[in-house]
Amino acid sequence: MNKKLAEEYWEKNIKYLIILLSIWFTVSFGFGIILVEELNQFKIGGFKLGFWFAQQGSIYVFVALILVYILLMNKLDKKFNSKRSS
Amino acid sequence: MSLQLWIWLMVGVTFTLYIGIAIWSKAGSTKEFYVAGSGVSPIANGMATAADWMSAASFISMAGLISFMGYDGSVYLMGWTGGYVLLALLLAPYLRKFGKFTVPDFIGDRYYSDTARVVAVFCALIISFTYVAGQMRGVGLVFSRYLEVDINTGVIIGMAIVLFYAVLGGMKGITYTQVAQYCVLIFAFMVPAIFISIQITGNPIPQIGFGSQGTDGIYLLDKLDSLSRELGFHEYTSGSKSKLDVFFITAALMVGTAGLPHVIVRFFTVQKVRDARKSAGWALLFIAILYTTAPAIAVFARINLIETVSEKRYDELPGWFDNWEKTGLLTFDDKNKDGLVQYVADPQLNELIIDRDIMVMANPEIAELPNWVIALLAAGALAAALSTAAGLLLVISASVSHDLIKKIIKPDVSEKGELIAARVSAFFAVLLAGYFGINPPGFVAATVALAFGLAAASFFPAIVMGIFYKRMNKEGAVSGMIVGLFLMLFYMTKFKFGWFGGGTSDEWWFGVSPEGFGTFAMLANFIVSITICQFTVAPPKEIQELVENIRIPSIE
DSSP: OHHHHHHHHHHHHHHHHHHHHHHHHIIIIIIIIITHHHHHTSEETTEEHHHHIIIIIHHHHHHHHHHHHHHHHHHHHHHHHHHHHO | OOHHHHHHHHHHHHHHHHHHHHHHTOOOSHHHHHHGGGOBOHHHHHHHHHHHHSOHIIIIIHHHHHHHHGGGGHHHHHHHHHHHHHIIIIIHHHHHHHOOSSHHHHHHHHTTOHHHHHHHHHHHHHHHHHHHHHHHHHHHHHHHHHSOOOHHHHHHHHHHHHHHHHHHHHHHHHHHHHHHHHHHHHHHHHHHHHHHHHHHHSOSOHHHHTTSBOTTSSBHHHHHHHHHHHHTOOOTTSOOSOHHHHHHHHHHHHHHHHHOHHHHGGGGSBSSHHHHHHHHHHHHHHHHHHHHHHHHHHHHHHHHHHHHHTTOBGGGSOHHHHHHHHHTSEEEOOTTOSSBOOOOSOTTTOOEEEOTTHHHHTHHHHTTOOHHHHHHHHHHHHHHHHHHHHHHHHHHHHIIIIIIIIIIIOTTOOHHHHHHHHHHHHHHHHHHHHHHHHSOOTTHHHHHHHHHHHHHHTHHHHHHHHHHOTTOOHHHHHHHHHHHHHHHHHHHHHHHSOOTTOOOGGGSGGGOOTTTHHHHHHHHHHHHHHHHHHTSOOOOHHHHHHHHHHHSOOOO
16 A cells, blocks of 8 residues: 555656656746747847846746745645555 | 955954854764754755855856856856756755765665765765865955955965864854855845946846846846947847857756755755755755846946946046956056057957956946945855855765765774764865865866766766666666766866867867766766666665655655
């Protein structure tokens, strides 16, 4: 039983990782590097959008990603622990 | 109060604070010496990680680099922050669950082999030594510029301080001094940035300020783009490097960050797995404060500089220009003898050469801020250099006393004996680092990039596969690390030092620069490891159980 639970936990963890790392890749390598010229045609305030992602936006998203990961995993841990002790 | 007095006061007060903390947090056991007894709170560990991570280069040089590179400088911003996402999601929680003292501990145990352990120790030592030499040099430079002492005297003062708290307090002493150092350095970085942002844009938040309008109603970045075009530089907000190279450099810095042993080891110091995740979040938040401000300083400083000097009469320039000219960091040569300063991209016509470090260090003077702000900046730069040096020295001492002496050479050494060995190796590591600080090897600048490349090429794949690929065995991991390490060393020495026939940038493989080659070497490591692993026996059952065990946090 415990083994099956552990596998479930791990699968869920991997699913979170794939989603969060896709966002990580999109904002930095995607918006900040590959698509930078396309996005630079748009502006927010005085920033060209692609430039903003490369020097500001990607960093804010990184912080948010870790925060979301912490919250998701804390919830998952809780669920896992209560199932395991029952 | 005079500037010199302010500087002595600020530096004196902060140094007394660090020494006080060291005495209060003396390490009594090897566990305290290596991982601060694993009892550090996540927020304190976040601050310590941030100070550990942000070196003299981040503090002094990065904003200046970006100032001259414009968009291309983004590789540092994204590379040195994005790595924390990898660290938080792929490494930190599992390594904390594994719960030993060092990175070679994990590699040696997970790959059930002393060969793997020795290879890991070798990597850790190369990475840390290349990095620490630059830090000691940074300490010396700051001392010599601000306190008017000789560079070598500066290095020796820095060594004495680090020696005191690293040898006495070990990781415990280092952690709490790093917390104090973070506070000093972030305050020192932000105060001038906020002042200047208000002066130029009226907005106190630099992150928003550099996307706002100046007093003339034109957006700063638009103004900078057109100024750059007029003077013949590439547009500030667009790049001049190839897209592929920007991609590879960013990836190498990210993965390298996640693989640096002095950063990873910080996550062994917290109590639980969930604290490891939390402190990675805090660390990135604390780092992001500086890293999102740096590009703003870069823009402010560049506009200030161009507007102050370009086409102005040389004999009417403000006093700071003279001061920095004396240090040799600014040089002016009136080539066309018109008495005006021509600052342009064309090297034939350009008359002004500017060292990038000035952009942060002279910033308060250029903006005419009060003396105490300049003194604060000096204390902040010292805090940044000392905290990183201390973290690296601890990795070096633990590699010798724990990974080599305790695990391989003399496993029956007592706790007390190991602690003495740890202190003695910390002592010698400081001496060696100081030696490199006084006699810097000519390749210091190149070696920082090398350290990231090496960490990316060696540790990162071995650790990630150790956690996420249960079937990975010692044959695969060891050959992958060796291939990655030597491929990286080969490429760096070939194109940076001209060994193996040297080569120019036209001969770079696929157009990838040595700075970005870590990504390539990392991929080679993955491919070699996975291929070899298919043809060799699976790891023993207890190792597979170990992997299953580190994947789930313990019951609370």
